[in-house]
Amino acid sequence: MASLRHQAIGAALRMLAATRLDRLAAQSLGGQGVILTFHHVRLATDREFSENRLLEVTPSFLESVLRLLRELDYDIVPMDAVPARLSSGQGRRFAAITFDDGYADTRDYALPILKRFEAPFTVYVVPGFADRLAPLWWLDLEDIVRARPNIDLTLSTGRVVLPARTPLEKRSAFRQLYWRMRALPEAEMRETIALMAADSRVDTMGRVARLCLDWAALRDFSRESLVTIGAHSLNHPRLRLLPEEAARHEMAASKARLEAEFGKPVKHFAYPVGDPTSAGARDFRLAGEVGFETAVTTRPGVLFPEHASALHALPRLSMNGLYQSTDLVRALLSGLPSGLANRFRRVNAD
Numbered sequence: 001m002a003s004l005r006h007q008a009i010g011a012a013l014r015m016l017a018a019t020r021l022d023r024l025a026a027q028s029l030g031g032q033g034v035i036l037t038f039h040h041v042r043l044a045t046d047r048e049f050s051e052n053r054l055l056e057v058t059p060s061f062l063e064s065v066l067r068l069l070r071e072l073d074y075d076i077v078p079m080d081a082v083p084a085r086l087s088s089g090q091g092r093r094f095a096a097i098t099f100d101d102g103y104a105d106t107r108d109y110a111l112p113i114l115k116r117f118e119a120p121f122t123v124y125v126v127p128g129f130a131d132r133l134a135p136l137w138w139l140d141l142e143d144i145v146r147a148r149p150n151i152d153l154t155l156s157t158g159r160v161v162l163p164a165r166t167p168l169e170k171r172s173a174f175r176q177l178y179w180r181m182r183a184l185p186e187a188e189m190r191e192t193i194a195l196m197a198a199d200s201r202v203d204t205m206g207r208v209a210r211l212c213l214d215w216a217a218l219r220d221f222s223r224e225s226l227v228t229i230g231a232h233s234l235n236h237p238r239l240r241l242l243p244e245e246a247a248r249h250e251m252a253a254s255k256a257r258l259e260a261e262f263g264k265p266v267k268h269f270a271y272p273v274g275d276p277t278s279a280g281a282r283d284f285r286l287a288g289e290v291g292f293e294t295a296v297t298t299r300p301g302v303l304f305p306e307h308a309s310a311l312h313a314l315p316r317l318s319m320n321g322l323y324q325s326t327d328l329v330r331a332l333l334s335g336l337p338s339g340l341a342n343r344f345r346r347v348n349a350d
């Protein structure tokens with residue numbers, strides 16, 4: 001989703017890095033630690049239309065982020081260590097590394113690098129992906145737009161008509177369609193995308209099988225000493241849009257299933273999608289009630305001692321495929337961009 005907004009963000013971050021203001025800010029705003037989010041780690045492909053590429057970084061970028069953390073003297077710690085690190089309120093800066101969704105590329109590309117750096121990390125697994133039952137709908141949506149010369153559909157919120165012939169039109173159609181989908185109730189969004197995918201001959205479950213680790217592979221992966229397995233719901237819904245009992249079930253049943261599969265406690269959770277529209281105060285409460293020690297959002301930010309009392313609403317810094325530069329990561333780690341953004345945003349548990 002490379003938009004003007006992203007270009008502006010990129011330019012602002014680059015400017016910040018150039019002023020070295022971030023280095024100064026790091027002392028006051030950099031907080032006590034940080035949780036980094038990764039999705040795909042794999043070799044770059046050069047495709048004209050690939051609107052989800054913000055969710056993928058190259059192996060060499062992962063390596064340079066780890067090198068930067070070492071250079072800045074961060075301790076790289078497992079999620080298990082985060083609560084104690086926060087409540088101690090002091091000590092060296094720490095970073096926890098997290099990967100969402102349980103992709104095969106986490107094992108194939110990220111693991112060898114993380115081993116070289118002896119960096120512990122957490123993988124948030126979705127049983128529905130391992131079972132090949134839940135779709136990666138945002139990737140299906142990209143293929144739907146790729147396959148069609150135009151979009152014409154009627155939703156409960158109105159009709160959507162979008163041209164999608166040229167790469168430029170496809171990019172614009174994807175962005176509009178994506179947000180029209182995100183505005184729908186969870187069930188209608190999934191049904192609509194599934195129907196369009198079938199109509200465009202998008203192999204949704206073939207993709208899940210290609211991209212996501214299955215149970216046997218996950219079991220091997222979970223035995224790696226650096227790996228912590230966390231839960232990421234059963235089917236990756238936007239929990240906030242579900243009735244309470246359904247949201248609770250998504251959390252509790254994913255925890256129980258992973259514990260049964262791997263024979264060890266699963267103490268950490270990541271909210272699917274994870275922004276304020278997808279995870280709210282009720283969901284933070286539920287995560288605690290079903291027994292998770294920590295739960296992470298995708299709200300941007302670094303960690304302060306106060307987060308010791310908000311362990312089920314932890315912010316993370318996303319390593320965005322559109323900005324693969326260590327200067328920009330250094331700027332993000334300083335806490336200045338998220339600190340500034342939060343000053344202008346109402347920051348609360350909602």
Ligand SMILES: [Zn+2]
Binds near residue numbers: 272
């Ligand atoms: Zn996810």
